[in-house]
Amino acid sequence: MSFISRICATSKGSTIDAVGNGRYRVCNKQSQCSEVTGLWQAYEALRMQEQRIN
Numbered sequence: 674m675s676f677i678s679r680i681c682a683t684s685k686g687s688t689i690d691a692v693g694n695g696r697y698r699v700c701n702k703q704s705q706c707s708e709v710t711g712l713w714q715a716y717e718a719l720r721m722q723e724q725r726i727n
Contacts, residue, residue: 676693677692678690678691685701687702689719695710701722
């Protein structure tokens with residue numbers, strides 16, 4: 674069993690969750706998610722995702 678930990682949630686509804694082994698799940702408010710390796714990649718994915726919303 675893995676433990677998922679919320680790293681951040683933005684005002685636009687995006688989230689980053691740590692899923693273990695250096696992997697992170699980045700989701701938008703429509704629950705469309707992607708998994709990346711590394712926290713830096715997660716923040717970059719979130720940034721790019723939120724720029725597309727504007």
